[in-house]
Amino acid sequence: MINIKEENLSSFRTSSKKKVAIIYPPYGSIDNEPGLKVVKDNYGVFPSLSLLYVAGCAQGAGHDVLFLDVNATHISKDDVLEELKRFQPDYIFYTITTYQLKENLDWLIELKSVYPCPVVVGGVHMGIYPDETMRHTEIDVGFIGECDFSLPAFLECDVMDYEAFAKVPGIIYRKEDQTFRTRNTPVLMNVDNAHFPARELIDNSLYSSFITQYKNFTPFISSRGCPFKCIFCEQGEQKFRGRSAENIVQELQIAYEQQGIREFDFFDSSFTIQKDRVINICKKIIDSNLPIFWSVRSRVDCINEEMLHWMKKANCTRIYYGIESGNACILTTLKKSANLEQMRKTIDLTKKIGISTFGYFMVGSPGETKETVRETINFSKTLNLDYAQFSKVTPMPATQLYAMYLKEFQHDYWREFVKRPSHQIAIQRPGCTMPDEEIQAYCKQAYLEFYYRPDYIFKALLRVKSMNELFRSVKVALQMRTAG
Ligand code: B12
Structure with a gap:
């Protein structure tokens, strides 16, 4: 049995090299999209951080990796096939999210019909619905949970060697008709032991987000798990494990020096959970003299002035805050512990220190009515926010919100969808009687009210740093007015 100890993970090298083709499929707006189509279409182009981690892990163990980001490069299926024929992989590694299961599978089925190669799928979705997903026979192996231990062990086995697979933790596989x-696989306790995402395998100049200043930008994760229990997110079930400042700055340094990346978007559920860790990271970034910019996601109730000062000094340019609602009862239902006053104060403080602010809001929470939506829209306009995003509440699998949905509607929407993926019908929302069209209309209304205020437009114009940014903003603003 292949037993890799955590402390040996970074030095573990394979005794039998495999070839792995990692394919990130194209994806667009979907029917149950929480965001408005116009927002999704202008969101930007991101690489798959998850798959870059998988690539880093496979390479780190000594295997050969071909990384095809079809989403960013727009290469055709024929080009993908050509690449596969040239590379001759032992496995195709693929990603699926619950939302996009149909689109992801359709793409894979077509590919596999021409290039039959064992397909391996992992990610959050696979961990939630392993059995249902394995019913799709195009998938040969699934990874359940983090793959830092299980992937090196899996790749050490001969190709599709079922006997050896039985000893690999954290996988599900089909042998003949049975799965x-x-x-279970252990998780990394010291997340510094993970290999860095293999950004050298992609053309980083292809990526940008709507509000980034630079094209060479990248998503980044400085921790795993989250100690909070917001009812709409599944991350709260996992233990928080933060990386050390040294380890983070080492990754930033490589990304800057070797890939020319200047802007980093930290996707941690909440970057500011441990004050000392945050200040340490900032100090190390300052000491490194790296001319980089970065942004983080945070909660208003786990941030303070000292942290903000350090973050500003270390070139943190924007903080994304989960505000969610302007109604105190809804915030309690969502298990957001912060109150409205705290939100206002933290956002003011952030602005005072010179960091720009982005607020996430949701429409369609349990208990939502026309009146509470109005409170949310009004509240958003009174906050010192540079940007706001209004999304439709979506009961995602493995969340408490979805448990409420199951109780109320007695129908396992996502499980059924995963078994028989079809074009989705809008999912209902627990505790909310407003129809989907009305929620959609309110989101649009919220955007128009937030972004079309004369004082907002004036401030936004002062903030614009380039003609390109100005054109992008005007284009989206116009689309927003006309989009359905
Ligand atoms: C960064 C991020 C993005 C970025 C980059 C995409 C990415 N996945 O990296 C962007 C902005 C593009 C994005 C887009 C979307 N995202 Co996203 N994203 C994340 C986020 C915040 C971090 C991902 C990450 O890098 N984690 C760190 C790594 C180490 O953990 P990991 O992703 O779980 O990967 C580990 C294992 O799962 C496993 N693994 C993962 N994939 C694979 C594949 C193989 C072959 C193998 C062997 C192993 C393996 O190995 C990794 C190392 O251990 C997660 C939430 C979270 N905190 O994890 C959501 C999350 C993955 N995203 C999600 C969703 C829904 C989306 C979108 C559909 C949103 C939208 N409406 O467009 C799109 C889908 C894009 C796509 N096709 O991947 C959901 C997925 C839920 C689900 N049930 O499927 C999550 C969990 C957020 C959430 N709570 O809703 N996302």
């Missing part, structure tokens, strides 16, 4: 699931 077999192995014991």
